Amino acid sequence: MELVGVADADPGRAAAVAAEVEAAAYPDYRDLLGQVDLVSVAVPTERHYAIVRDCLEAGAHVLVEKPVTQTVAEAEALIALAKQHHRLLQVGHLERFNPAWLALRPRVRHPLFIEAHRLAPFKPRGTDVSVVLDLMIHDLDLILSVVDSEVAEVRASGVPVLTDGIDIGNARIEFANGCVANLTASRVSAGTLRKMRLFQKDEYLSIDFGERRLSTARRGEDPERPIAAEHIEVPPGDALMSEIRAFAEAVRAGGPAPVSGEDGRRALALALEIGRLMDRR
Numbered sequence: 001m002e003l004v005g006v007a008d009a010d011p012g013r014a015a016a017v018a019a020e021v022e023a024a025a026y027p028d029y030r031d032l033l034g035q036v037d038l039v040s041v042a043v044p045t046e047r048h049y050a051i052v053r054d055c056l057e058a059g060a061h062v063l064v065e066k067p068v069t070q071t072v073a074e075a076e077a078l079i080a081l082a083k084q085h086h087r088l089l090q091v092g093h094l095e096r097f098n099p100a101w102l103a104l105r106p107r108v109r110h111p112l113f114i115e116a117h118r119l120a121p122f123k124p125r126g127t128d129v130s131v132v133l134d135l136m137i138h139d140l141d142l143i144l145s146v147v148d149s150e151v152a153e154v155r156a157s158g159v160p161v162l163t164d165g166i167d168i169g170n171a172r173i174e175f176a177n178g179c180v181a182n183l184t185a186s187r188v189s190a191g192t193l194r195k196m197r198l199f200q201k202d203e204y205l206s207i208d209f210g211e212r213r214l215s216t217a218r219r220g221e222d223p224e225r226p227i228a229a230e231h232i233e234v235p236p237g238d239a240l241m242s243e244i245r246a247f248a249e250a251v252r253a254g255g256p257a258p259v260s261g262e263d264g265r266r267a268l269a270l271a272l273e274i275g276r277l278m279d280r281r
Helices: 011-021 045-057 072-084 099-107 131-146 239-253 261-280
Strands: 005-007 024-026 038-041 061-065 089-092 111-119 151-159 168-175 180-186 193-200 203-208 213-219 227-233
Touching: 005 011, 011 024, 038 045, 038 239, 045 061, 045 072, 061 239, 072 089, 072 261, 089 239, 089 261, 099 203, 099 213, 111 131, 131 168, 131 180, 131 193, 131 261, 151 261, 168 261
Parallel strands: 005 024, 038 061, 061 089, 111 180
Antiparallel strands: 111 193, 151 168, 168 180, 193 203, 203 213, 213 227
16 A cells, blocks of 8 residues: 555645655645545545545545534435445544454443543644534444444533533433443543443443553352452554554455444434534523
């Protein structure tokens, strides 16, 4: 796989990054179209739709940052366009490639209750969207990937603190199969916290995404030790590189994308509904 070029609206930034990776610099992404097979799109959310559309129409497979688009209609249009041109559309829900999540995922069977906390200090980057689309959507995507059921009911509340949008919020999601998920996200916290707990029949699972640490507790068969606990330190890994490699491998194999356009659309739709409920309060 060869890196053909780097495109950025800021010519100086494009040149600096291109020099670092020994590739050509382009001030306009459209100058790259027709020269590349795969494209990674990392721009503000409001530009996702137009850029991804152009890339798909030019015959490129696309990996786009989350959230996939601003609206569900835009996401559905891109999904249809990718199918029309027989191209992969992958959404950059990076936590799917976190080493700790990759270690936890095979242990998840049928969650009954899930609790997630994703807290971060305030940073100007990302404030073009609410905390739901900025942070909570990570956990929404993970939860939707392990709960094999439709959403039955959503309740949510949130408030603006440092921006005009929602900066801290909580959502409770009830699924048709009875699973309940409770999520809290904040971008106005003193420190960083990225944790999730999952409860399933006879077992409790806990994951710390930042520290790459897993904890499990399950009912044991020894009456002297009714609870068997395990603590696992997961070796470090590069989630971004794993995501890009998975994307390239999926293209070579003819699909499917590890995190599909449909996955991105589903997470976006739920995030937008949560945001709507928060704004209504």
